[in-house]
Amino acid sequence: MxxxxxxxxxxxxxxxxxxxxxxxxxxxxxxxxxxxxxxxxxxxxxxxxxxxxxxxxxxxxxxxxxxxxxxxxxLGAEEPPPTLDDSVLGQLHAAVGDLARVLARITTST
CATH class of the missing domain: 1.10.720 (Transcription Termination Factor Rho, Rna-binding Domain; Chain A, Domain 1)
Structure with missing residues (x-):
């Protein structure tokens, strides 16, 4: 409540x-x-x-x-946001790493 x-x-x-x-x-x-x-x-x-x-x-x-x-x-506070389990956090971490590598390639090639 x-x-x-x-x-x-x-x-x-x-x-x-x-x-x-x-x-x-x-x-x-x-x-x-x-x-x-x-x-x-x-x-x-x-x-x-x-x-x-x-x-x-x-x-x-x-x-x-x-x-x-x-x-x-x-009040806009319906339910607390869902918690992320370790597998989802691992996937997010990997995706961020992939994105960082792509951005690094883009900035070095221009």
Whole structure:
């Protein structure tokens, strides 16, 4: 699950969208004004108050799994990149070596 150390307007907006709520419904859910929720979209760098940080933590923790998955996707952090095993790393290393040799030939022949 995605953990947010410090919520910003970008994170809060992503959670609202992931929960598929309107600004008004999300504001009511958090106990804030709809204008506050709208500001998060307008000012993604904005950092909500500590009380709202806690409310957003709680909302994310209580969100259904599909909403949490959408939240992570909305932030552009769907899955960590796959790890490369030794055989793939060996192939990449060989390819880089081949490329370096080709480039060396091209630069010496011109």
């Amino acid at each position: 995605t953990v947010i150390d410090q919520w910003t307007g970008r994170h809060a907006h992503a959670l609202r969208a992931a929960m598929r709520q309107t600004n008004e419904a999300f504001a009511e859910h958090l106990g804030v004004s709809a204008r506050t929720v709208a500001k998060w979209r307008e000012r993604p760098e904005m950092v909500p108050s500590p009380q709202l940080q806690e409310a957003l933590d709680t909302s994310l923790n209580l969100a259904p799994p599909d909403a949490r998955a959408r939240f992570t996707a909305n």
